Amino acid sequence: MRKYQAVFQFIFIFALFFISFVPLNSLGAAQSVQLVSTESTEKSFRSDIVVDENNNIHIVWNDLTNYGGSGSDLDIFYKRWNASAGSWLSTEVVSTESGSYSEAPKVDIDSFGNIHVIWHDGSNYNSAGTDADIFYKMLNATTWLWTPTEVVSTESTQASLWPALSVDSMNNVHVAWDDVTNYLSSGTDNDIFYKYRNVSTGMWSTAEVISTESTANSRFASIIADKNDAPHLAWHDATDLSSGSDNDIFYKFWNLTLMNWSPVSVVSTESDLNSERVSLAFDNTDNLHFAWHDLTDYNGAGADSDIFFKRLSSQNIWSTTEIISSGSNLMEYVPSIAIDSTNTIHVVWFNGLDRNAPSNIFYRYWDSSTSQWSTIQEIRTTSLKSWRPEIYIDETDNIHMTWSEGNDVDDDFDIYYAMISDNPSTIFGYSTVILISIGGLLIIVLIMLRTRKMRQLTEQKNKN
16 A cells, blocks of 8 residues: 555656646747847847758848948848857858848748848849849858849839748749839839749749739738748738728739739728738648737727737638737737647737837747637847847747847847747647646556555455
8 A cells, every 4th residue: 555655646746846847838948049140230120030941040130230341331141050060150241242221131941941032222233223122142052152132123113122022832932022113004102013033944023013903002011922832912001992091901812723813802801090010821721820010999909009810711711800919008019920830820029119118029829729829928028129020930840039129229239039949839738748647647546546445445344
């Protein structure tokens, strides 16, 4: 009997110890926050991130530092975490051919591990003119050398700004951007333009106007290619398509059956104030997920800006809008969304009351196993301003984030990075299995103790 009691006590103590130290329904392993822009001495801003299959981390951003002879104008910087060496390599200047401002980089990765970067640039490069144009470069994953810069927005004669990027499964490069050029009778307001680079020929397609139904400004596109390599675009637009003259989230996709662009859809149908800065992600069942910030007082969200979420199913059915940042009375801005292999949805954003107040990075996930949103968690809390986070999920579902952080007093911002080595859905599932196993052992021990006790009572009764 004492032997079973000892076993029971050991398992019970182990269970208590395990429950005390395993963070159920939490962010997972401890975050490792690292300063990336270590060579920079001026403002580093607007970072983006991808991770390759070898766990090398690739981060790009724009920077005012005169580094490597880049000059004191804004340039595009790049840094790589070498997973084999376990360290960051030296910063590289991407915009080496540029002689003016280079800003707003976006990065993606193809199936060979090549790194693709786009940005807008004011340089008169290859007869691009002194207006802003969209530039492109690729880092070859075999040689680790950059290709020469290519001008994407060759048809544009006015400012081309704020590019978005997606590389499809065939390694074609899809790009969208804002443009005020009156191209194909699009007018002089901002419109969304689109091009793709054919991987076989290395040639760019002819520019297309996506926001053909729009009569007001169309801004800040987000783009993603589906599993069939068709591009899907969303942006915010002030055109009144029975949606009011405030900014709303518009959406279009390339129809592979009809070989044309779909009619525009209004995503933010429940909103009656500005809906802006949309982010897109597909899950592995072809549902498309949208996140954006919105000023609408929807379902008690209040008059501040909040993060809204909506889903378009693979059967083309829209969900009802949900508020991700509910419970906050702060201004929430510019979400970034990513989805892991279990279809758990991860969203990050930043908040702030005004330019002189600190702002922090927030995170929330939707658990695919429970169909519930987690509690909101702060990723970064400082006395400084933490801005514009971007999120990326790698092939083993680790969560990677980058953002800029600094202050407005001396305009000194730097680029930071953090990784969560076990994402919430994974660690919750792992912990649950272990706890269920412990529970099963406890039940077995209790049954054994009960059976032993009953046998002893029976033997005692027979003796009497």
